[in-house]
Amino acid sequence: MGTDLINVRYAALHAAEQEYAVVFPKYYFGQIFEAKHEPGTVAYSPDLQLRLLQETTDKMARNGCKKVIIVNGHGGNNSLLPFFAQTQLDKPHDYVVYVQSLPENAAGGPPRKTAMDLHAGEGETSLTIVTRPDLVKIEQAKSQSGADEKRLKLPTSLYTGIWWYARFLNHYSGDGSAATKELGAWDAANWVTNIVEAIRAVKTDQESLKLQNEFYQKSLHPLETQP
Numbered sequence: 001m002g003t004d005l006i007n008v009r010y011a012a013l014h015a016a017e018q019e020y021a022v023v024f025p026k027y028y029f030g031q032i033f034e035a036k037h038e039p040g041t042v043a044y045s046p047d048l049q050l051r052l053l054q055e056t057t058d059k060m061a062r063n064g065c066k067k068v069i070i071v072n073g074h075g076g077n078n079s080l081l082p083f084f085a086q087t088q089l090d091k092p093h094d095y096v097v098y099v100q101s102l103p104e105n106a107a108g109g110p111p112r113k114t115a116m117d118l119h120a121g122e123g124e125t126s127l128t129i130v131t132r133p134d135l136v137k138i139e140q141a142k143s144q145s146g147a148d149e150k151r152l153k154l155p156t157s158l159y160t161g162i163w164w165y166a167r168f169l170n171h172y173s174g175d176g177s178a179a180t181k182e183l184g185a186w187d188a189a190n191w192v193t194n195i196v197e198a199i200r201a202v203k204t205d206q207e208s209l210k211l212q213n214e215f216y217q218k219s220l221h222p223l224e225t226q227p
Helices: 003-018 046-062 080-087 122-131 163-167 181-204 208-220
Strands: 067-071 096-100
Parallel strands (some): 067 096
């Protein structure tokens, strides 16, 4: 529990050491409906999640943060956060929201032993060995199965919210016993680098806010918009 926030926090703080940025306090309020069957899961309602995000970024901007990077650390937010960024076009803002996606596995580095590895498996457990080694009890990794249950037979073009539960009954994907500190260090360094690059790109970005403001003005009078 809390692994995603622990790991993304580690990456963000270490990135800010390399490229200065103000780092907001820990933000717990992500999308986690797929784990409501697991003890300890706090899944806030959809409208509250979006309101919290909006209130938070609004208050950050009011305090001078006109470029806000939301660094995603949880696969369950992969749809929520881009949608939130898109909703910023609904009404004018004097700031820009950027969403930094979860990193892809970097080429090279220590060989990976497992093919299925989405949550609490080899990669995430390796990362947590680096970020919070005191919390990792690798001897318990085989106490439950992280195998794909394959309980849905649907085309890949179809999406249903129950997909994760259908595949991973225990909210566990892969085999955490394969984790190593070497792999965790490699993935952590890659993630930090990705965030550093994002911070630098956002610092130099002078176009997003101008385009955003232009869009707001044109959206008030769409019939006057020139082709």
